[in-house]
Amino acid sequence: MPEKETPSIDREDKVSRRDFVKITGAITGAAILTTFASSSLKKADAQHGGGGERRWGMVIDINLCIGCNYCTYACQAVNNLSDDMRYNLVTTETLVNGDEYFLSRPCMHCDDAPCVHVCPVAATYVRDDGIVTMDYDRCIGCRYCEVACPYDVRVFNWREHTETSPRVPAFGTPEVPPRPRGVVEKCTFCEHRIDTGLERGLVPGVDDAATPACVVACPTGARVFGDLNDPHSPASLTLAAAKTPIRLREELSTSPKVYYLPPQSAIGTAAEEE
Numbered sequence: 068m069p070e071k072e073t074p075s076i077d078r079e080d081k082v083s084r085r086d087f088v089k090i091t092g093a094i095t096g097a098a099i100l101t102t103f104a105s106s107s108l109k110k111a112d113a114q115h116g117g118g119g120e121r122r123w124g125m126v127i128d129i130n131l132c133i134g135c136n137y138c139t140y141a142c143q144a145v146n147n148l149s150d151d152m153r154y155n156l157v158t159t160e161t162l163v164n165g166d167e168y169f170l171s172r173p174c175m176h177c178d179d180a181p182c183v184h185v186c187p188v189a190a191t192y193v194r195d196d197g198i199v200t201m202d203y204d205r206c207i208g209c210r211y212c213e214v215a216c217p218y219d220v221r222v223f224n225w226r227e228h229t230e231t232s233p234r235v236p237a238f239g240t241p242e243v244p245p246r247p248r249g250v251v252e253k254c255t256f257c258e259h260r261i262d263t264g265l266e267r268g269l270v271p272g273v274d275d276a277a278t279p280a281c282v283v284a285c286p287t288g289a290r291v292f293g294d295l296n297d298p299h300s301p302a303s304l305t306l307a308a309a310k311t312p313i314r315l316r317e318e319l320s321t322s323p324k325v326y327y328l329p330p331q332s333a334i335g336t337a338a339e340e341e
């Protein structure tokens with residue numbers, strides 16, 4: 068992986084918290100179809116999981132994200148993805164006042180995940196630790212989950228994985244088996260790293276080998292990971308110190324486990340307006 072340098076961030080954000088909420092609420096307008104994930108479509112409790120001892124989550128600081136896409140590239144390397152398949156999306160968003168910022172979107176690992184509700188074969192489910200994952204042997208490629216996701220972070224695999232990702236070896240090496248053609252793929256918070264790391268006595272979010280590749284690759288420390296049930300984890304400490312953490316599309320009550328820290332100047336503007 069290229070040597071990490073912490074670039075300076077000179078741009079002064081002039082975004083109000085109200086504007087930030089407006090744009091983050093609109094970024095996934097194409098996924099409004101998620102409304103069909105109603106309670107009538109819910110499957111058995113065993114499909115939903117959660118409620119375990121640990122609850123993994125991520126915090127992304129908008130102030131520190133520089134749009135370098137290292138998070139995306141590391142994810143592609145670890146999962147051996149072609150350049151047109153991305154579990155993590157980094158987009159440039161424009162606020163109503165014309166200011167721009169970078170918004171990075173992995174899977175939100177929702178507590179009440181629409182994708183889980185609509186899957187007819189229970190191929191996507193919530194683990195006891197809150198990670199929304201996939202059983203690729205069960206997936207029939209119906210793409211209901213892809214349509215239901217309000218964050219647009221699931222991708223359909225149209226072909227067999229036969230070539231090495233162009234991000235290898237600069238950003239890592241493949242760590243998981245190739246998925247078959249005709250399934251929907253997604254971010255899993257690098258569950259394989261978490262599971263093997265815990266077996267080795269490592270701490271996810273602290274030890275790189277047990278932490279999602281995107282978090283490790285970030286050159287500015289914009290991403291923080293940890294157990295949300297542990298008040299001393301990096302993610303919990305970051306949230307405790309934050310004044311106004313935000314989750315995308317909270318009006319849908321999906322309860323994402325990915326939080327965002329809006330620009331500091333936006334917080335000051337909101338306080339002045341009050």
